[in-house]
Amino acid sequence: MTNQQTLQIEITNIVYKNKVKRTQSDEYVEITNQEKTPADVSGWQIASGVGRNKAFTFPQGTILAPGQSVRVYTNEVHPESGGFSCGSGVSLWKDSGDEVRLLDAQGNLVSGLAYDSKGNFTKTTTANEKTSAVDTVVENQSTDAKLNELLNKTVLIENQETKRYLFSVGEPIKGQRGDEGGWLASSGFESPKVVGADANYYNRALWKIVPSGDSFLIENQETKRYLFSDGEPIKGQRGDEGGWLASSGFESPKVVGADANYYNRALWKIVPSGDSFLIENQETKRYLFSDGEPIKGQRGDEGGWLASSGFESPKVVGADANYYNRALWKITTI
Incomplete structure (x- = not known):
């Protein structure tokens, strides 16, 4: 202790x-x-x-x-x-x-x-x-005002601990929202994952925060995919899962880019925490969480986000708690 x-x-x-x-x-x-x-x-x-x-x-x-x-x-x-x-x-x-x-x-x-x-x-x-x-x-008042200034604008979402940008992988959506039929492979289409990249390659690290009731949709500018929480909702107290890696006894479910708001899993609460934000899924109550090593050197040194580039960007998951401040995010307009 x-x-x-x-x-x-x-x-x-x-x-x-x-x-x-x-x-x-x-x-x-x-x-x-x-x-x-x-x-x-x-x-x-x-x-x-x-x-x-x-x-x-x-x-x-x-x-x-x-x-x-x-x-x-x-x-x-x-x-x-x-x-x-x-x-x-x-x-x-x-x-x-x-x-x-x-x-x-x-x-x-x-x-x-x-x-x-x-x-x-x-x-x-x-x-x-x-x-x-x-x-x-005047913490809540000023941070709420800051959040209001970020709505419906193009933003970068940067993890406080790893300095990685929230990044949308995969093909842009085609047709109407919901045409993919779901986000799991069993639906006929498996939604591409969301990762933490070291740079804004091809504008895939650019997002728009769109109000939806008292929550928000977070839409990627390039792929038009919604930030989406997979997996079971959390149970018990925050931190009961003990971590986010399989070695902790529980592997946190992935966050993907879906073409529609299936079962409200694309709705998020954005909660002020100091000068950063916790981004909590409305349905699963999981925090948006950055896995992997912090970036090293300059932005873009990793050369891309795919394994074929020489470095595969680490995944973003939905964790049950803010382990090591990896659930804290900076949101800035560009």
């Missing part, structure tokens, strides 16, 4: 009643283990710092895998996300502004996130065990 004094466990999201405009059962606080080693949060608490004097205590044996996020809901646990429930029966977080604090088992402030009535967020951290410093970042 990582030494407690160096643990980087952060509150990464707050959804409160006014924000979701539904009921308090939709409220949750999300924390994330930013470490590359497991973190034991047994006995840690999530507490309201300004509003109602309520707290949730993580049960003994609660260990977050590297990159794992977990949500604590006000009432019932949403079955698709797992997590924990406060079981309070009342709304925990004030619509007019509040602060959520993450405390370790000794009561020390580990992470905090406050918001005001306008939705401005302020990150609070601890300078040492006795005093805290406030760093105003």
Whole structure:
């Protein structure tokens, strides 16, 4: 386990009643283990710092895998996300502004996130065990504004860890959307994979993010294929699969380029995380994830993306957690 004094466990999201405009059962606080080693949060608490004097205590044996996020809901646990429930029966977080604090088992402030009535967020951290410093970042508001500026425009999607571009392999679609009949070989056509390339060869690393309800379609400019999540939805907690490689005991399913939005597997949530984004599939709840080695040298040094070029670009998969920050993506217009 990582030494407690160096643990980087952060509150990464707050959804409160006014924000979701539904009921308090939709409220949750999300924390994330930013470490590359497991973190034991047994006995840690999530507490309201300004509003109602309520707290949730993580049960003994609660260990977050590297990159794992977990949500604590006000009432019932949403079955698709797992997590924990406060079981309070009342709304925990004030619509007019509040602060959520993450405390370790000794009561020390580990992470905090406050918001005001306008939705401005302020990150609070601890300078040492006795005093805290406030760093105003209006994080969600500014990142949401940035995302809005990226919609319906040509963008590059670059992995934060590997520096690889999201890249569409295979032939462009022909005819109407849905003519291929599916994405599996059993449908008569197997959709081509999506990889992480070191450069924008033939404009296949260019994408358009198109709003679709409260989610997004991500369409490749060259092939017109939709980013698409194959495989089973995640089960249990994020990080339960233990990794993304077969050697971890579970091999994460591939991400492909499909010609249509079959079973809503081409719909994605784009979730702010610092100055990057998590891209989460609406149906499978899997994160878009970059496999393989980071690029070396200059962009284009690999010479292409096919094995025939001398280097075959590594695949992009759908992982159940943000292992080693490989599920974090930068999105930029060109």
